[in-house]
Every structure is written in C-alpha cells, then in structure tokens.
Amino acid sequence: MPDEISDTPVSGGLDxxxxxxxxxxxxxxxxxxxxxxxxxxxxREDAAADLRVEAxxxxxxxxxxxxxxxxxRLLHDEFIxxxxxxxxxxxxxxxxxxxxxxxxxxxxxxxxxxxxxxHICLFKADPLPGIGVLTINxxxxxxxxxxxxxxRGHSVTADRHLTEIEIALLEDMLTLLxxxxxxxxxxxxxxHPQIVGHENNGCFLQTSARDAVMLVLALDVNxxxxxxxxxxxxxxxxxxxxxxxxxxxxxxxxAPAARPDATGWKPVYEHIALPVRAEWPVFEASLREIxxxxxxxxxxxxxxxxxxTRVLLAGAEKFTGTVGVEGDRVAVKINRKLPTxxxx
Numbered sequence: 402m403p404d405e406i407s408d409t410p411v412s413g414g415l416d417x418x419x420x421x422x423x424x425x426x427x428x429x430x431x432x433x434x435x436x437x438x439x440x441x442x443x444x445r446e447d448a449a450a451d452l453r454v455e456a457x458x459x460x461x462x463x464x465x466x467x468x469x470x471x472x473x474r475l476l477h478d479e480f481i482x483x484x485x486x487x488x489x490x491x492x493x494x495x496x497x498x499x500x501x502x503x504x505x506x507x508x509x510x511x512x513x514x515x516x517x518x519x520h521i522c523l524f525k526a527d528p529l530p531g532i533g534v535l536t537i538n539x540x541x542x543x544x545x546x547x548x549x550x551x552x553r554g555h556s557v558t559a560d561r562h563l564t565e566i567e568i569a570l571l572e573d574m575l576t577l578l579x580x581x582x583x584x585x586x587x588x589x590x591x592x593h594p595q596i597v598g599h600e601n602n603g604c605f606l607q608t609s610a611r612d613a614v615m616l617v618l619a620l621d622v623n624x625x626x627x628x629x630x631x632x633x634x635x636x637x638x639x640x641x642x643x644x645x646x647x648x649x650x651x652x653x654x655x656a657p658a659a660r661p662d663a664t665g666w667k668p669v670y671e672h673i674a675l676p677v678r679a680e681w682p683v684f685e686a687s688l689r690e691i692x693x694x695x696x697x698x699x700x701x702x703x704x705x706x707x708x709x710t711r712v713l714l715a716g717a718e719k720f721t722g723t724v725g726v727e728g729d730r731v732a733v734k735i736n737r738k739l740p741t742x743x744x745x
Contacts (some may be wrong), residue, residue: 438452469644469648470503470504470505472647472648473503473616473644474500474503476585476586476647477500477503477585477618478500479585480581480582480585481498481499481500481620483581483584483585484498484578484581484582485497485498487577487581488574488577488578491573491574491577492545492548492549492554492574492624494548494554494624494625495624495625496622496623496624497622497623497624498620498621498622498631499620499621499623500618500619500620501619501620501621502617502618502619503616503617503618503619504616504617505614505615505616505617505637506614506615506617506634507611507612507613507614507615508606508608508609508610508611508612508613508614508615508636509611509612511534511603511615511617511634512603512604512606513603513604515536515603515632516538516630517602517603518539518560518561518562518601518602519536519537519538519539519601519602519603520536520537520538520539520542520562520563520568520571520599520601521534521535521536521599521600521601521602521603521606522534522535522536522537522572522575522596522598522599523535523596523597523598523599523600523608524575524579524594524595524596524597525594525595525597526579526583526592526593526594526595526635526639527592527593527595528590528592529592529639529640529642529643530638530639531608531609531635531636531638531639532597532608532609532636532639533608533633533634533635533636533639534606534608534615534632534633534634534635535575535578535579535631535632535633535634536603536630536631536632536634537571537575537629537630537631537632538622538629538630538631539560539561539562539563540556540557540558540559540560540627540629541622541624541627541628541629541630541631542563542567542571542629543557543559543563543567544556544557544624544625544627544629545571545574545624546563546567546570546571548624548625549570549573549574550570553625554624554625554626554627555625555626555627556625556626556627557627562601568599572596575596576594576596578633579594579596580594582594582633586640586643586647588643588646588647588649588650589642589643589646589647590643592643608636609636613636613637613638614636614637615634615635615636615637616634616635616636616637616640617632617633617634618632618633618634619631619632620632620633675714675715676714676715676716677712677713677714678712678713678716679710679711679712679713679722679724679733680710680711680713681702681706681707681709681710681711682709682711683700683702683703683706684703707723707724707725708723708736709721710722710723710724710733712733712735718739719738719739720735720736720737720738720739721735721736721737721739722734722735722736722737723736
C-alpha cells in the first residue's frame with residue numbers, strides 16, 4: 402500500500418518541468434502583449450524588441466539635455482567663484498556662495514516654491530528678451546544692508562519686508578551680482594543688466610507665462626553668522642540665443658582642424674617660366690675691400706665650393722648641388738633639397 406501511494410502523483414501538484422513550461426508560456430505572452438507604437442506621421446506598428454520608448458511630460462518639457470545642463474553647471478561654477486571674491490571685496494567681509502541646484506522648472510512651479518516672505522528683484526539683461534527673477538532671503542538681505550551701513554555683519558533677527566531705503570542699498574550688491582552673471586556669457590553679445598522692479602510675493606509675478614520653462618540656479622549664501630538662500634531664475638527663451646551660441650562655440654572648439662586641400666598639378670602650370678640661377682656662398686668682405694676691387698684682381702674661392710652650389714628658383718634657394726662638366730656644357734648635379742622657408 403505505501404508503494405502504491407508513492408507511485409501516484411499528488412492531486413493538483415506540478416513537477417519542475419511543468420512549472421518551467423508554464424513560466425515560459427507566460428513570458429512569451431508578455432512579450433506578445435506589447436502595446437503598438439504610433440509614429441509621428443500617424444502610422445501604427447508593432448513595437449520592436451530594440452525600440453526605445455521614453456516618457457515625456459508635456460506639462461514640464463525638458464529643453465536642456467544632461468550634457469547641456471552639465472555645461473551650464475560648469476559656467477555657473479565659474480560664476481560663483483568670481484562672485485564670492487567680488488562680493489567679499491565689496492562688503493569687506495568674507496562671503497561664500499555654494500550651488501545647491503541648477504535645474505529647469507515651469508514658471509508656476511518656481512513661483513509656488515518661493516518661501517514667504519521673500520524679497521524678489523526683477524531684472525533685464527539687454528539685449529536679451531524677457532525678464533529674470535532674483536530672490537533673496539529677507540534676513541540675509543537685511544544683514545547685508547546692515548554691513549553696508551557700517552555694521553559688523555551679524556545676523557539680523559527681524560523677519561520683515563525691506564524698506565525703500567534698504568532696497569536702494571541692496572540694489573548696489575544685486576547689480577554687482579548680475580554684472581558678474583552677465584560677464585560669464587562670453588559666447589553671445591555683451592549683456593548689460595538692469596533692475597526693473599521689486600516684489601514681496603511670488604504669487605503675483607507675471608513676468609512669464611505659467612508654463613514657460615525657467616532655468617533656476619539655487620545658491621546657499623554664508624555671510625558672517627547669517628546663512629540664507631538666493632535664487633536666480635531666467636526664462637529659457639531669454640537665454641536661448643546665448644545657449645545656442647555657447648553650444649556652437651563648443652562644437653567649433655572640439656571639431657578637428659580641417660586639413661588643407663593638397664595642391665594638385667594643373668596643365669596650365671606647364672608653360673609658366675621660372676628663372677633658374679646657380680650661385681655660391683663665397684665669403685664676406687668689407688666695404689673697403691669691395692671698393693678697392695679692380696679689373697684683373699683674382700678672388701680666391703674656398704676649396705670644395707663647387708660641391709656647395711645653391712640652385713635658386715625664382716630667387717628662392719631650393720637645392721644644393723655640384724658644378725661639373727657634362728659634354729661641352731657646364732652642369733649642376735642636384736644633391737639635396739633645401740627645406741622651405743616661410744616668409745614672415
């Protein structure tokens with residue numbers, strides 16, 4: 402009886418081969434269940450195994466690739482290094498900047514992310530179109546203003562909006578920051594920053610369309626014992642031309658140098674006449690000796706000068722050779738070609 406039970410398979414059980422077969426069928430059905438692909442011209446076709454499909458967010462489009470963002474990050478790294486030195490010299494106190502983020506956001510997402518309260522500075526960079534946004538933490542702004550008025554740069558505890566006098570003082574520092582930012586765009590035209598207004602609440606900003614893409618640079622600023630955030634955001638259409646010029650300049654610098662076309666022989670060259678002259682570098686003489694030369698004088702030439710005969714083509718030395726006699730004619734045997742001299 403035990404032997405009969407052991408030989409009979411358990412009801413509802415599957416052995417390993419059946420499990421493997423079911424898994425293979427399931428994976429095959431999963432491959433066959435791939436959704437169709439719609440091409441740009443509207444054609445529907447089956448998805449190939451090597452087809453790469455990426456998700457795209459039409460509400461938050463990405464206008465800059467990872468390579469372009471990396472190049473912009475390097476540009477802004479250089480901007481931050483120069484900015485720290487310039488602001489520290491202006492305030493006569495150490496001031497450090499650290500990049501925390503460089504990304505793209507829509508205008509509505511950027512304005513919604515601004516903390517309250519914030520001091521917002523609106524600026525232009527002629528001749529670029531559009532208006533950029535520069536935000537600074539009010540506590541940091543008040544600390545900077547206090548330093549400009551002769552304070553020690555200690556953190557101001559007041560959490561309030563800036564007065565008109567404080568805004569006027571702060572504009573001097575913000576103008577330096579914007580000038581340094583404009584200097585970094587060397588590929589395009591010379592930019593001239595201009596502050597056009599100030600705001601206290603980002604919800605009322607209407608400098609760009611809600612879905613306009615912004616390039617946002619977020620900085621952490623350490624000034625004295627005060628730490629605050631500073632954001633610089635510009636719409637993409639504002640810097641599109643200078644970004645394109647920057648990319649073109651990079652491609653031009655990285656492109657291999659074009660090889661000059663090899664000069665080919667043309668039939669028209671066959672009948673061009675060139676004067677050919679053979680001469681020797683004999684010796685140098687003073688003007689007095691040359692002035693005393695008379696008919697019948699004998700000039701002694703160095704031994705072996707015949708082997709150092711210079712052959713000139715159109716007045717330029719091209720070959721060296723040896724003078725001898727060939728039949729009833731004096732001839733020059735070419736021994737060596739001289740290197741070409743580049744005229745200055």
